[in-house]
Amino acid sequence: MKKGIKQLIEEANSQIKTLSVEEALALHGTEGVTFVDIRDVRELERDGQVPGAVHAPRGMLEFWVDPDSPYHKEVFASGDRFVFFCAAGWRSALATKAVQDMGLENVCHIDGGYGAWKKSGAPVEERQKKGG
Numbered sequence: 001m002k003k004g005i006k007q008l009i010e011e012a013n014s015q016i017k018t019l020s021v022e023e024a025l026a027l028h029g030t031e032g033v034t035f036v037d038i039r040d041v042r043e044l045e046r047d048g049q050v051p052g053a054v055h056a057p058r059g060m061l062e063f064w065v066d067p068d069s070p071y072h073k074e075v076f077a078s079g080d081r082f083v084f085f086c087a088a089g090w091r092s093a094l095a096t097k098a099v100q101d102m103g104l105e106n107v108c109h110i111d112g113g114y115g116a117w118k119k120s121g122a123p124v125e126e127r128q129k130k131g132g
Contacts, residue, residue: 005090008094009090009093009094011097012093012094012096012097013093015097015100016093016096016097016100016107016108016109017096017107017108017109018089018093018108018109018110018111019083019108019109019110019111020110020111021110021111021112021116021117021120021122022120024083024085024110024117024122025117025120025122027081027083028050028052028122028123029052032079032080032081033080033081033082033083034053034054034075034078034080034081034082034083035050035052035053035054035082035083035085036053036054036055036056036082036083036084036085037049037050037053037054037055037056037085037086037114038056038057038058038061038084038085038086038091038092038095039055039057039058039085039086039087039091039114040057040058041055041057043087043114044127045127047087047114047118048118048124048125048126048127049114049124049125049126049127050085050114050117050122050123050124050125051123051124051125053085054075056073058086058091058095061095061098061099062098062099062102064076065099065102065104066102076104080106081106081107081108082099082104082106082107082108083107083108083109083110084096084099084107084108084109084110085109085110085113085114085117086113086114087113087114087115088112088113088114088115088116089109089110089111089112089113089116090113091113092109092110092113093109095109096108096109
């Protein structure tokens with residue numbers, strides 16, 4: 001293997017902005033700041049979510065960010081500052097680097113992800129399962 005996941009994450013983290021939970025919490029609920037949860041929907045249903053966060057599954061993120069994609073979501077054209085997070089900060093590091101490379105500006109991610117957010121006592125809420 002030329003590059004393992006550890007090296008990819010280290011490279012991403014060296015090129016992106018990483019916020020501590022405290023820094024992210026200070027931004028939470030601020031106008032012009034959008035929190036983006038890239039975890040799988042099953043993780044949200046099982047573990048809860050950050051209030052007000054936009055859910056953008058990791059597998060669709062680049063398609064939702066690209067304005068030329070048929071799957072584009074307008075939230076990513078808002079000009080907001082975006083704070084990405086996943087469960088532990090690994091996927092969000094890679095995702096932040098990917099969208100930054102695409103030209104999405106003012107992006108960062110949370111060190112330790114949702115796990116660190118929740119452990120710190122920051123606000124969380126239950127996600128309602130759709131259907132059934």
